[in-house]
Amino acid sequence: DAKTTQPPSMDCAEGRAANLPCNHSTISGNEYVYWYRQIHSQGPQYIIHGLKNNETNEMASLIITEDRKSSTLILPHATLRDTAVYYCIVRADSNYQLIWGAGTKLIIKP
Amino acid sequence: GAGVSQSPRYKVTKRGQDVALRCDPISGHVSLYWYRQALGQGPEFLTYFNYEAQQDKSGLPNDRFSAERPEGSISTLTIQRTEQRDSAMYRCASSDQTGAIEKLFFGSGTQLSVL
Numbered sequence: 017d018a019k020t021t022q023p024p025s026m027d028c029a030e031g032r033a034a035n036l037p038c039n040h041s042t043i044s045g046n047e048y049v050y051w052y053r054q055i056h057s058q059g060p061q062y063i064i065h066g067l068k069n070n071e072t073n074e075m076a077s078l079i080i081t082e083d084r085k086s087s088t089l090i091l092p093h094a095t096l097r098d099t100a101v102y103y104c105i106v107r108a109d110s111n112y113q114l115i116w117g118a119g120t121k122l123i124i125k126p
Numbered sequence: 127g128a129g130v131s132q133s134p135r136y137k138v139t140k141r142g143q144d145v146a147l148r149c150d151p152i153s154g155h156v157s158l159y160w161y162r163q164a165l166g167q168g169p170e171f172l173t174y175f176n177y178e179a180q181q182d183k184s185g186l187p188n189d190r191f192s193a194e195r196p197e198g199s200i201s202t203l204t205i206q207r208t209e210q211r212d213s214a215m216y217r218c219a220s221s222d223q224t225g226a227i228e229k230l231f232f233g234s235g236t237q238l239s240v241l
Contacts, residue, residue, distance in 0.1 A: 059219070114230075
């Protein structure tokens, strides 16, 4: 699986949109982009995933560039409860070993 | 159950002892993963089951680590002759799908401390 690069930390004001970038320049055509988050010491929580097209669900939006070398997770109206470590992962069908980096620690400030 | 259940929540053991960590996945989930997570780092893959078949155990650090899922449901991760470096959070995850489209549901983990 391709590796991902994320900034180690970010701040965002409560109520504003939080935009979390992820670089995956070596992504292959059959690899999906996944986002998970981990709040404090809880288990990671699935947020969203996509292959080529932009995706939106009740939690977030995922914007994938046309060349698929980077993506952005958007939390449209961040709340204090969105403070967490956010992980961007790429994964192909044939590989079970998701490679989790250190993620981005997102701090939402009041 | 409503979610992935792991037990015990905390395990403190002495170096050299064997430990068994249990994972009860969401009912009907096909895939089951074991991960290990050190403080401040992302989860590290250990092993993967598809039903009762252990499809990938390449992440197990050495032969002191083993896992089983005999009936395709509950899984046990066993660490023999524990060492201090085994201390970590051990997490289990399950999914009702397989392959690149699967969404993983994680348990709360077992915090293992080897003294």
